[in-house]
Amino acid sequence: MDDILNLKRIFLGQKRGIAMKEKKIILVVVTGAMVVQLVGNILVGVQARENQSENLLRNSDFEVLEAPDKPRFWSRGRGWSVDTQEPYQGKSCMRASEAWRWLSQEVPAKPKKYYSLTAYVKSDIRVERKTNYQNSFLWLDYLDKEGKVIKEDPGLIYVVSSWGLYGRVILTPAKTEKIRVKLGKRLGEGSIWFDGIELRPLSKNLLLNSDFEILDSQGRPVFWGVGRGWSAHITRPYRGRNCMQGTEPWQQLWQWLPARPKSFFVLKTHLRSNITAEGADNLNTAVFLMCLDSKGKVIKQEERAMLAPFSWQEREIWVYTPVDTTAVKIVLLKRLGKGSLWVDDLQVRQLPSYLRIRILRAILDDKPFFIFYFSLYLILIISLIRVVLKR
Amino acid sequence: MLIKKLFPQENRRIYLKWMLIGLLIRLAFMPFTLHGDLVGINWFAYCLVHQGHIPLRRMNYPPLAYFTAYFFQLLFRPVMPLFEQWSDSVLPWFSGPHLFRYVFLLKSYYLIFDLGVAFLLPRLIADNQRKLLAFKLWMLNPIVILVSYMQGQFDVLSTFFVILSLYYVAAKKFCRSLFFLGIGAALKQFPLLFLIPALTVLGRTKAVKFKLLLCGIVPYILLMYPYWGSPTFRKAVTTVAGMDEFVLYFHFDLGNVDKAYVYIVGYTIILALAYFHSRAKDSKEAFETLWRVELIILLWLYTTIFFLPQYFVWVTPLLILFSVENKKVRTLYWLQIICVFVHTLHWDRYLPDLFTPLDPAFFPHIPSPFYLINRYYSVAKFMGIFRSVFSGICLWMIYLILREFFLVKKEVLR
Numbered sequence: 001m002d003d004i005l006n007l008k009r010i011f012l013g014q015k016r017g018i019a020m021k022e023k024k025i026i027l028v029v030v031t032g033a034m035v036v037q038l039v040g041n042i043l044v045g046v047q048a049r050e051n052q053s054e055n056l057l058r059n060s061d062f063e064v065l066e067a068p069d070k071p072r073f074w075s076r077g078r079g080w081s082v083d084t085q086e087p088y089q090g091k092s093c094m095r096a097s098e099a100w101r102w103l104s105q106e107v108p109a110k111p112k113k114y115y116s117l118t119a120y121v122k123s124d125i126r127v128e129r130k131t132n133y134q135n136s137f138l139w140l141d142y143l144d145k146e147g148k149v150i151k152e153d154p155g156l157i158y159v160v161s162s163w164g165l166y167g168r169v170i171l172t173p174a175k176t177e178k179i180r181v182k183l184g185k186r187l188g189e190g191s192i193w194f195d196g197i198e199l200r201p202l203s204k205n206l207l208l209n210s211d212f213e214i215l216d217s218q219g220r221p222v223f224w225g226v227g228r229g230w231s232a233h234i235t236r237p238y239r240g241r242n243c244m245q246g247t248e249p250w251q252q253l254w255q256w257l258p259a260r261p262k263s264f265f266v267l268k269t270h271l272r273s274n275i276t277a278e279g280a281d282n283l284n285t286a287v288f289l290m291c292l293d294s295k296g297k298v299i300k301q302e303e304r305a306m307l308a309p310f311s312w313q314e315r316e317i318w319v320y321t322p323v324d325t326t327a328v329k330i331v332l333l334k335r336l337g338k339g340s341l342w343v344d345d346l347q348v349r350q351l352p353s354y355l356r357i358r359i360l361r362a363i364l365d366d367k368p369f370f371i372f373y374f375s376l377y378l379i380l381i382i383s384l385i386r387v388v389l390k391r
Numbered sequence: 392m393l394i395k396k397l398f399p400q401e402n403r404r405i406y407l408k409w410m411l412i413g414l415l416i417r418l419a420f421m422p423f424t425l426h427g428d429l430v431g432i433n434w435f436a437y438c439l440v441h442q443g444h445i446p447l448r449r450m451n452y453p454p455l456a457y458f459t460a461y462f463f464q465l466l467f468r469p470v471m472p473l474f475e476q477w478s479d480s481v482l483p484w485f486s487g488p489h490l491f492r493y494v495f496l497l498k499s500y501y502l503i504f505d506l507g508v509a510f511l512l513p514r515l516i517a518d519n520q521r522k523l524l525a526f527k528l529w530m531l532n533p534i535v536i537l538v539s540y541m542q543g544q545f546d547v548l549s550t551f552f553v554i555l556s557l558y559y560v561a562a563k564k565f566c567r568s569l570f571f572l573g574i575g576a577a578l579k580q581f582p583l584l585f586l587i588p589a590l591t592v593l594g595r596t597k598a599v600k601f602k603l604l605l606c607g608i609v610p611y612i613l614l615m616y617p618y619w620g621s622p623t624f625r626k627a628v629t630t631v632a633g634m635d636e637f638v639l640y641f642h643f644d645l646g647n648v649d650k651a652y653v654y655i656v657g658y659t660i661i662l663a664l665a666y667f668h669s670r671a672k673d674s675k676e677a678f679e680t681l682w683r684v685e686l687i688i689l690l691w692l693y694t695t696i697f698f699l700p701q702y703f704v705w706v707t708p709l710l711i712l713f714s715v716e717n718k719k720v721r722t723l724y725w726l727q728i729i730c731v732f733v734h735t736l737h738w739d740r741y742l743p744d745l746f747t748p749l750d751p752a753f754f755p756h757i758p759s760p761f762y763l764i765n766r767y768y769s770v771a772k773f774m775g776i777f778r779s780v781f782s783g784i785c786l787w788m789i790y791l792i793l794r795e796f797f798l799v800k801k802e803v804l805r
Contacts, residue, residue, distance in 0.1 A: 314488050320752070358750045359423070362491050369422075369492035377418055384411040387404055 056107040056115075056199045057181060061090045077101035079185075083193060088120040088163045093195035096185040104182040106143070107199060111176040112260065114202040114350070118167030120195045123159040125188035134158045136192045138166060139182035144175045159192060165214055165222045167198075169206055171258040206257055206265075206348040207330070212242045227251030227333075233342060238270040238312045243344035246334045253343060259321050259328040264353050265289065266318040266361070267330055269346045273308035275339035283307050285341055288331040289319035299324060308341055320356055397510050401519045406526055410509070413530030417502065420540045422495035424745040427481045428701075429543025433497050436460035450627040455577040455614045456545060460497075467496045485751045494543075494748065501539045504551035508708055511554045515561060515678070521715040528711045528724075534731055538701045541745045546704040549579040554708050556582075556589075557682050563674035565593045569607035576607075577614040580631050581705055584658070584692075588665040588684045592677050637696040654695040661687050668796060682709055683792050690785040700741075703731050713788065720791065723784045730781035736761045736774050 062071040062082065069081045071094065079098025087093035094103055109115065117138055125135045134156035142151045151173050157166045172179065181199055185192040208223040215232050216222055221244065229248025237243035244253055259265065267289060275284040283305040291300040302319040321328065330348060334341040355361045363370045398406040435450070436457040464471075471493050484490060509529045513522035529535070539547045552575030559568035569589060575582035586607055594600030618624040630636070641653045665684045689706040692698070714724040735741045739761040746754045764770045 316488065318752075356750075356752065358748065358752075359491075366489050366492055369489065369495070373418075373422060373491075373495065377415070380411055380415050380418070384408065384415065387408045387411065390404065 053200045053203070056109070056179075056201070057105055057197055058107075060197045061087075061195055062092050062094050063090045065092075071103075074103055074105050076103045077184075086193075088122075088193075088195035090195075093120075093193050094183070095191050095193050096183070097191045099185045099187055102139070102182040102184045103194070104180055106178050106180045109142075109172050109176050109179040110201075111172055111174045113172050114206050114258075115170050115172065115179070116167060116198070116200050116202050116208055117155070117170055117181065118165055118208070119183070119197045120163050121157065121159045121166050121192060122161060122163045123185075123188075123190060123192045124161060125159075125185075125190035125192065127158070127188045132187070135186050135188045136166075137182065137184040137186055138168070139184060140170060141180040141182065142173050142176045143178040143180060145177040147178070149180075150175060156186065160217075162217055163193075163195070164216055167208065167223070169202065169208060169257055171260065204347070204349065206350065207255055207346050210346045210348075211237075211240045211344060212244050213240045215242070223255060225252065225254040227253065229334075236272075236342075238272075238344035240344075243342050246332075246341045246343070247339075249334050249336055252331050252333050254329055254331045257328045257330065257348060259291070259325050261321055261323045261325045262353065263321045263325075264318065264351050264356050265321070265328055265348055266316060266351055266355075267346065267348050268314055268316050269332065270312050270314055270344045271306070271308035271341065272310060272312045273334075273337075273339060273341045274310065275308070275334070275337035275341065277337050281336065284335050284337045284339075285315075286333050286335045287315065287317045288329070288333075289317055290329040290331065291319060291321045291325040292327045292329060293324045294326045296327075298329075305335060312342075312344070318356070320353070402523050405523060409523075409527045409530050410506075413509070414502075416531070416536055417505070417540045420536065421498050422491040423749050424541040424543075425481065425484065425490075425494050425748045426542040426544075426745055429494065429497060430481045430484055432456065432543075432545065433460050433464065437464060444621060444623070450621075450623045451633075452579060453577050453615060453628065454618050454624075455574070456548075456579065459500075459548065459578065460545070463497070463500045467499075471496055485748060490748055498540055498543055501545065501547050504548045505535065505539060507551045508547065508554050511551075511558050512708055512711060514558060515554075515682075515712060516715065524715045525711050528714070528721075529708065532707055532711075532728070534700065534703050534728055535707055537732075537735075538704050542701065544701040544704075546579060546701045549575040549582060550704050550708060551575075552578065553582050553585065553685070553705070556585075557678060557685075560589075560593065560681055561674060561678040565599075565603055565674075566606040568593070569603045570610060573607040573609070573611040577611050580628070580634075581689075581702075583611075584688050585681075585685050587662055588688070589681060591662070591665045591669045592681045592684065637698065638692075640697065641695050654692060657691045657695065658688065661691065664793070664796065682712055683796070685709055686713055687789050687792055690789050694782045694785040694789075698734075700731055700735050703727075710788075713792070717791075720788070723788065727781060727784050730777045730784070733774060733777035734781070736764070736770060 058073040059071050062074070064072040065082060066072045070076060071082065074094075076094075077098075079096055079101045080103050081095050081097070082092050083095040084092045096103065117140065119138055121136060121138075123135055127133045127135050136157050136159045138155035138157055140153040140155060141149045142153070144150050153170065155168065159166065179199065181197065183194050183197065209221055212221040212224070212232055214222045219232055220226055221232060221242075224244075226244075227248070229251045230244055230246045230253050232242045233245035234242055246253060257265075267287065269287065271285055273284050277284065285308040286303060286305050288304075289302045290298045293299050300319065300322045302317055304315070304317045306315050308315075319328065328348075330346070332341075332343050351361070355364075432452070436459075438444070439450075439454065439457045440461045471489070484493075487493075509526055512525040512529055516522045516525055535547060538544045552571045556568040556570075556572040556575065559565070559571065569586075572582050572585060572589060576586075586604075589607070590600045590603055594603050615628065631638075638654050639652050643651045643653070645651055661684060664687075665680070668680055668684075686706065686709040689709065693702070693706070710724055710727070714721040740755070740759045743754050743757050743759050761770055764773050
């Protein structure tokens with residue numbers, strides 16, 4: 001009988017009020033932790049999306065001049081002038097009228113890190129779009145701590161007559177201490193105008209224009225490759241003003257990223273569709289992460305066929321890059337069926353290699369559940385120990 | 392108070408200990424293992440409720456199974472809001488957010504029925520030591536854990552209702568017993584195999600038999616009727632989701648188109664046995680007869696048909712009732728469990744693939760036990776040997792039960 005009473009005390013928490021107190025404390029701690037995590041998650045999520053990292057380039061819109069035609073912090077070669085006629089933003093932009101003359105600035109950088117380089121550029125050069133048509137440079141030199149150039153990245157672009165956003169994601173080589181940003185005209189008769197140059201470190205998302213908010217003059221999303229049937233869509237986007245709508249099966253929407261071997265990338269994307277399945281196969285969407293070598297050959301490919309539902313839902317795919325990888329291509333496509341696929345708010349992150357273990361990633365992604373789960377497990381283990389040890 | 396009510400007074404702390412151990416093992420697997428069966432039942436439950444039908448060839452269970460799954464989906468909706476946008480295919484689940492949370496929740500209600508069996512079993516046994524042993528054997532049964540919490544099959548629900556039906560036989564509430572047998576059959580149809588023996592053993596007169604039949608069959612029919620118009624559903628019911636193929640496969644050609652189905656022959660003999668032993672003096676005796684007949688029916692089923700691992704959950708509580716009586720039978724019980732694990736080799740990557748949610752890049756690529764065994768010895772022969780051992784054990788157990796029957800009969804005649 002005593003045993004039973006003891007048991008009752010233990011499990012009903014009545015042993016001089018201590019067990020009850022302990023239980024209350026555990027309950028409060030667990031609940032508190034869950035609430036904090038939940039709120040934290042929401043806030044961190046908001047911050048992750050809203051916070052843009054700092055632009056490393058100073059006087060990036062050329063508003064401050066230290067001498068005529070000489071913007072502060074920038075070194076310029078011959079043929080560069082300040083233009084106040086039609087800047088993209090502010091009061092002035094820079095105009096290059098001579099080819100292979102640079103406007104440059106050096107900024108400190110870290111090795112093996114991702115940065116985005118973007119610039120608004122326009123030109124009045126008329127070049128036919130043939131083999132050698134890129135009329136401008138968004139050139140980058142990667143410098144070591146002695147100031148030697150480790151690697152040159154010419155960044156050829158073909159600029160058209162209206163202001164447009166150009167750029168790319170870069171991955172700094174090992175030993176990089178500085179990046180020299182060099183803007184220049186490459187070929188043709190006429191001038192190139194530059195404004196709003198930005199070099200920003202990337203950490204939360206390695207994709208540019210990941211929510212398709214920036215469209216070019218033809219309504220296509222900047223930095224994205226689009227196949228037939230893909231277009232920007234303004235009805236019911238997941239966030240912002242636009243999303244992408246794909247209507248044709250097996251037509252790609254893609255973007256490239258420079259990548260290092262043995263790196264782990266996770267792509268998260270939001271999808272929805274109104275595709276009606278025909279037959280047993282209802283997986284209407286496919287997402288690919290292709291690892292490419294320096295010759296552009298696909299050396300590894302992760303593919304997920306998935307069902308994009310009627311309302312927005314997040315999907316995830318990941319890849320661990322093999323040796324010889326120099327780039328990763330992100331591809332989304334509609335697989336089959338009648339109807340459209342909508343895509344919005346993509347995110348690619350490079351995560352530490354140990355997060356290849358799915359469970360570790362899952363714990364980070366769903367903290368409230370795992371706090372609940374491990375707390376429950378812990379409570380049961382403690383109860384078991386108490387039962388075993390209790391005489 | 393709850394603990395006091397649930398556990399027998401004797402050894403209450405030991406019960407608690409084994410319950411906690413059993414729960415810890417179950418919880419360890421619940422969120423981290425996934426099989427297409429869990430995906431299928433839950434996705435089609437959603438389809439049945441929202442679209443009124445299940446895609447052709449995909450309705451494998453009676454409607455109550457889907458309604459039960461949907462009921463718990465509704466219950467968990469606030470914490471799994473995106474479930475309705477998942478798919479019937481297991482692959483998209485791997486890339487969906489909160490996979491572990493969803494898998495955990497979708498299996499969590501099995502615990503209610505699983506613990507229900509655990510608490511009912513001791514109530515069917517008189518001896519205190521055997522009560523505890525039965526409780527332990529159920530809580531630690533690897534097949535129940537594998538099927539319910541790794542594979543995500545809901546056989547434990549039907550099994551619970553079968554045991555509840557037996558509990559009411561012992562409590563002399565026969566109508567209630569048949570009612571719960573009908574509910575069990577409305578989840579998975581195997582309890583229908585026990586309907587005739589139950590009527591034979593429990594109904595003393597034709598009128599009582601008819602009343603009991605109504606108690607058992609009415610809930611079953613009421614739950615089936617609204618879907619009877621669907622050809623898919625009709626086929627699922629009449630073929631027991633293709634199980635008839637398994638049951639009728641082992642047969643003898645008797646010439647022309649004449650056939651003798653081995654399972655049916657044996658089942659008929661078992662019914663005859665129940666009929667000739669139907670003169671139970673009281674509910675206790677009726678209970679003792681009935682669970683043994685039900686055990687023989689299932690043992691004969693496993694002996695003569697190709698079965699799936701989840702079928703073994705049906706027999707587990709009955710086997711436990713049988714094995715707590717005899718230490719040597721317990722050895723056979725554990726041997727059977729080993730044989731069922733070997734039997735899972737039929738599905739090649741069944742065991743390693745269950746862990747795919749933990750790491751979809753790793754587990755699908757580790758060598759399966761099938762592959763490893765096949766490197767040294769023909770896996771077909773290997774499985775066949777264990778299958779034969781399993782059938783041999785089942786037959787020996789049937790013999791032991793029959794011998795008990797005939798001994799009792801002899802004593803009665805004396």
